[in-house]
Amino acid sequence: MLTFPASGRRLVALAAAVALAASPVLAASAAAPTTAGSGAGGAPPVVTGFAVGSLPGAVLARDADALDTVTVAAVGLRPSGAAVDPPAADMERVRSRAAGLGLDTELLLSNYSNDLEGFDPRAAHRLLSDPDKITAVAQQVAGLASESGWGGVNIDLELVRKDDAAGLVALASALNDALGSAGRLSIDVSASSSPKGYTDNGYDLAALGRFVDVVVLMTYDYSGPTWSDPGPIGPVRWQRTAVDVASRYVPIQKLDLGIAGYGYTWPRKGTGRSVSVAQARRMVAKDGARARWNGNAQEWTAKLSNGTEIWWSDRRSYDARVALATELGMHGVAVWRLGSADPLG
Numbered sequence: 001m002l003t004f005p006a007s008g009r010r011l012v013a014l015a016a017a018v019a020l021a022a023s024p025v026l027a028a029s030a031a032a033p034t035t036a037g038s039g040a041g042g043a044p045p046v047v048t049g050f051a052v053g054s055l056p057g058a059v060l061a062r063d064a065d066a067l068d069t070v071t072v073a074a075v076g077l078r079p080s081g082a083a084v085d086p087p088a089a090d091m092e093r094v095r096s097r098a099a100g101l102g103l104d105t106e107l108l109l110s111n112y113s114n115d116l117e118g119f120d121p122r123a124a125h126r127l128l129s130d131p132d133k134i135t136a137v138a139q140q141v142a143g144l145a146s147e148s149g150w151g152g153v154n155i156d157l158e159l160v161r162k163d164d165a166a167g168l169v170a171l172a173s174a175l176n177d178a179l180g181s182a183g184r185l186s187i188d189v190s191a192s193s194s195p196k197g198y199t200d201n202g203y204d205l206a207a208l209g210r211f212v213d214v215v216v217l218m219t220y221d222y223s224g225p226t227w228s229d230p231g232p233i234g235p236v237r238w239q240r241t242a243v244d245v246a247s248r249y250v251p252i253q254k255l256d257l258g259i260a261g262y263g264y265t266w267p268r269k270g271t272g273r274s275v276s277v278a279q280a281r282r283m284v285a286k287d288g289a290r291a292r293w294n295g296n297a298q299e300w301t302a303k304l305s306n307g308t309e310i311w312w313s314d315r316r317s318y319d320a321r322v323a324l325a326t327e328l329g330m331h332g333v334a335v336w337r338l339g340s341a342d343p344l345g
Contacts, residue, residue: 045325046332048216048256050108051339053090057097059339066344068332070098071106071154071186075141076113081126082133084109086144095150106186107150109141111157121159128160128167134174142178152184154216160202169204172211186214190221191242191258198246205249215250216334217242220260223311225272230309232297233260236320243328256334257325261341263300263312272308276340280312315342 048069051060060070072094074087087095087107095105111127113120127133145153153175160168176185187208190201198205209215219239223231239257246255263280265272275283280300284291287304294301298320301311318335325333335341 043326045322045330046256047322047344048106048332048334049338049341049344050334050336051094051098052337053088053094055094055339057093060094060097061101063338063344064098064101064103067103069104069106069151070094070338071108071334072098073108073110073112073156075107075109075144077109077111077120077123077127077137077157079113079120079123079126081123081128081130082136084137084140084144087148092148095148099149104151104184105149106152106154106184107141107145107148108154108156109137111159119158121161124157124160125164128157128164128171130167131170134167134171138171138174138178142175142183145179145183150183152186152213153179155185155187155212158188158190162200162202165199165202165204168202169207169211172208176211184214185212186216186256187212188216188218188258189246191217191219191239191246193238193241193245195245195248198249205246209250209254213254214256214331215246215254216256216258217246218258218336219243220258220313220336223264225264225266230266230301230311232294232299232301232311233263233313234258234321235297235299236324237296239321240324240328243330247328252329253331255330256332257321257328257330259318259321259333259335259341260313261318261335261337263310266309268307275310275312277312277314277342280310283308283310315344318342318344 046068047066048071049063049067051070051072072091074091075084077084098105111120111124127137141153155172172187179185189203192198219242220234222234222238243255243257261277263275265275284302289302289304291300291302299311299313299317303309322333
């Protein structure tokens, strides 16, 4: 089973995921037309909450009225890239509870490795470089989704090689075919402020946009303790730029804005860690430090007496990003993750 980090999206060196350098124009064909998303025309955006199997039922019930979809990190790619491990019982419980609350559900396919405590780029490459494995995994995942009553599938393969971009498109195409018209398909994409940043991370955005219903821009982890100095998790200006670049290749009505529901610490010595919003507040209160709202980033920050710096994204940060998604006419927003983030309702 998958056991993602408790709060942060990942704690590995993902500087490429937040590439800021200017670059040549991405060579891509125009994306296929699509119907307007729920965020178009100033209407409230669709809200997706990512979840893990340990999500308490009480938290899901608390946030249900503010959610449309729950995407559960439930299916892990095996190291061979040839098959996946099925969802564990706790993940199925989250799906069942979400469905019982009238929410749509998605089965998340990931290359996160418990053994590596991070995403496994070799497993992703073994899958995406082999057409037979792509077909087999797509059929297995679609079968698991259908058998258990999941409403769709979310592709969350990270640290993808640049030369595996065609394989990722092939996987999206195969899953689209295997799911048929009844199942929704989405994909998570590491956000970048340049076309080159997307291509270097293995994303052919225009091609992916033809086979998925929604592209979730992971507009967080701009800063993190193992790849940058202290800074915001997902500053609004960077998010706006990342959306602008992605929307050149994928219709804005197909894009979701990723929102962090967590924070990071940067101690003076040693390695920092991810923290939930509540943990960040408790650390500041216990230390007697003063939290400051950064208006440019639309996030909170504090410096503790021992020199540790903390940045976190809370409900106020969430509201600012919902407003941004609405302004831009995006399909929706996607929060990583329920239980770590502030209450959404």
